[in-house]
Amino acid sequence: MFSRVLVIDGDHADLVTTSKMLTAIHQVEICAETTNFTLAVSQVNRCNPDFVFCAVGANLDAECATIAKIREQHPTMRIVCIGDRSDSQSILKCFRSGADEFLMKPLQEDELRQVFQRLQIRIPAPVVEEEKAAPSGKVLAVWGSRGGCGATTIACNLAFDLAYRGPTILADFHEHQGDLALFFDLKPNFSLQDIWGNGDRIDEALVESVTLTTDHGLKLLLQPPERHPGQIHPEELVVLMRVLQTKYSYVVVDIGHDEEMAKLFLPFLHQIYLVVNQNLPSLYLASQKIRELKTLGFATDNVQVLVNAYSKRGAVTRQHIHKALGTGNLILIREDSRAVVSAINRGIPLRVLSRRGKAARDIAQLAGQIAGPLPKNNRPLLKRSLLPRLLVSHDACVEATQ
Numbered sequence: 001m002f003s004r005v006l007v008i009d010g011d012h013a014d015l016v017t018t019s020k021m022l023t024a025i026h027q028v029e030i031c032a033e034t035t036n037f038t039l040a041v042s043q044v045n046r047c048n049p050d051f052v053f054c055a056v057g058a059n060l061d062a063e064c065a066t067i068a069k070i071r072e073q074h075p076t077m078r079i080v081c082i083g084d085r086s087d088s089q090s091i092l093k094c095f096r097s098g099a100d101e102f103l104m105k106p107l108q109e110d111e112l113r114q115v116f117q118r119l120q121i122r123i124p125a126p127v128v129e130e131e132k133a134a135p136s137g138k139v140l141a142v143w144g145s146r147g148g149c150g151a152t153t154i155a156c157n158l159a160f161d162l163a164y165r166g167p168t169i170l171a172d173f174h175e176h177q178g179d180l181a182l183f184f185d186l187k188p189n190f191s192l193q194d195i196w197g198n199g200d201r202i203d204e205a206l207v208e209s210v211t212l213t214t215d216h217g218l219k220l221l222l223q224p225p226e227r228h229p230g231q232i233h234p235e236e237l238v239v240l241m242r243v244l245q246t247k248y249s250y251v252v253v254d255i256g257h258d259e260e261m262a263k264l265f266l267p268f269l270h271q272i273y274l275v276v277n278q279n280l281p282s283l284y285l286a287s288q289k290i291r292e293l294k295t296l297g298f299a300t301d302n303v304q305v306l307v308n309a310y311s312k313r314g315a316v317t318r319q320h321i322h323k324a325l326g327t328g329n330l331i332l333i334r335e336d337s338r339a340v341v342s343a344i345n346r347g348i349p350l351r352v353l354s355r356r357g358k359a360a361r362d363i364a365q366l367a368g369q370i371a372g373p374l375p376k377n378n379r380p381l382l383k384r385s386l387l388p389r390l391l392v393s394h395d396a397c398v399e400a401t402q
Contacts, residue, residue: 003116004031006047008040008066009055009082014105018053018082021107025116037062041069050078051119054099057083060090064097071098078119082107088189095209096201135245138270140370142306144257145286150308151275153340154333154363155254156183158273160218160349161367164374166249169211169219173265174256178223184214185347191224195240196232202239204247216349219248232264241268250371257285259292266296271370272303273331276321278314283324290325306331306366309359331366334358 005022009015012035022028032047034040037059044052052070056063067079080101081094091102101115142158144151152174159170172180172192181188190210195202212220244251245268255261262272274289276282286305294300305325307318310332318330336350336359343353350360368374 002027002029003051003120004029004047004049005051005053006030006032006034006044006049007053008034008037008043009053010035010037010058011055014055018055018107021109021112022053024109025112028116037066040066041073044070044074044077048074051116052077052079054079054081055083055105056081056090056094057085060085060093064093067094067097067099080115080119092190092194092209096198096206098205100205135242137245137248137251138370139241139245139251139253139265139268141253141255141262141265141269141272143255143262143272143274143289145274145276145282145289146257149257149275149277149282150333150340151256152177152180152183152254153344154273154275154306154308155252156180157350157360157363158367159250159252160214160216161351161364161374162250162252162371163216163218165367165371167219167247168250168252169221169244169248170252170254171221171244172223172254173261174254175223175258175261177256178225180220180254181212181222181225182347183344183349184218184220186212186214186220186222188212188220188222188225191222193224195221196236199236200239202236202243204243207240207243216352234264237264259289262289262293263296266293266298269298270302272298273306274303275306275308276325277308278310278316278321280316283316283321287325290327303327304329304331306333308333309335309337311335331362333362333366336360 005028007015007019007022007030009018015033015035019030019033023030031049032043034043054063054067067081070077070079079099080103081099082103082105083090084105086104094102100119103111103115142151142155155170159168162168172178174180194210195206198206210221212222214220241251253265255265274286276286290300290303293303305321305327307321307330321330336357339350339353339357340359343350346353350357351364354360364374
């Protein structure tokens with residue numbers, strides 16, 4: 001089956017080049033070409049192509065306005081932007097306008113083939129409004145009793161293990177810290193900052209455009225590493241969580257140790273994992289948090305206390321924790337500091353470093369309790385060397401001193 005393509009490019013030479021590359025691909029037919037953006041929408045309406053390839057960069061505002069008009073009039077049409085500007089703001093603006101893909105010039109034949117394959121699979125089927133699936137994903141919050149208790153470590157590794165059992169996304173709502181990307185050795189170009197302020201424009205396409213994917217298939221929504229986080233409006237959070245719960249089976253949120261952030265999430269949460277350590281300050285702050293949850297009417301049956309870096313020899317015993325917090329069963333993540341630190345330094349999950357590690361096995365057991373056993377044919381990848389990461393860090397340090 002042929003895919004009919006319309007090409008829009010203000011530069012005639014680039015237009016010819018793009019059309020030649022497209023026609024070289026099997027089962028692609030150029031149904032129309034134009035260098036005039038003012039005529040683009042009418043051309044699309046007349047030809048009704050399967051794909052629109054639109055060059056951007058000369059006048060981004062006008063070009064994105066054209067994309068938005070095409071998307072408004074043709075919700076299922078597949079729109080691919082092509083350009084030579086690699087800055088994140090320009091690319092994000094294209095996605096917000098309605099683009100499905102963004103390709104850099106000069107175009108590569110392999111990339112073009114991959115785009116056609118992906119987008120042909122993603123042809124949306126007509127959906128009756130009443131038949132839309134209700135959001136069903138479970139929202140699991142990891143909440144630290146205090147800073148430094150290991151909540152982010154737990155969130156990252158729990159989400160990693162859940163991702164092997166079903167579609168999972170990890171969202172970093174530990175504001176002003178923004179270090180979750182380090183746990184996966186990532187340098188994000190997009191973040192939650194790019195979602196806030198969009199109001200009713202927040203949808204699956206926008207969220208997907210700022211979502212990162214790790215080497216192991218886990219999806220991430222991260223905090224901006226070098227900027228102050230934007231203000232979270234409750235009505236926008238409702239829309240975002242609806243998108244995430246519709247698309248993913250498990251939504252893991254790292255909310256740090258802040259009580260106000262926890263209050264924002266209470267309406268969405270299925271389970272809270274309250275992370276404590278075997279020391280009195282941690283238990284004191286955890287007891288305050290549990291008391292606050294009871295005051296707010298949150299079912300304490302949905303709060304599980306997770307003891308991180310647990311040691312049988314700890315001065316604060318399990319009995320002490322039970323008595324201090326008035327909880328039932330405790331989730332114990334055994335002390336395994338050497339493996340934990342090594343995994344963080346490498347930017348890999350614990351299960352990739354070693355499946356036999358104590359902490360890795362305990363977190364995997366928790367994931368199994370939530371989502372069932374790990375499929376035998378779905379195992380984590382082997383560990384990576386620390387050397388490349390150290391070399392990158394060394395190069396960055398040298399560059400900073402020059």
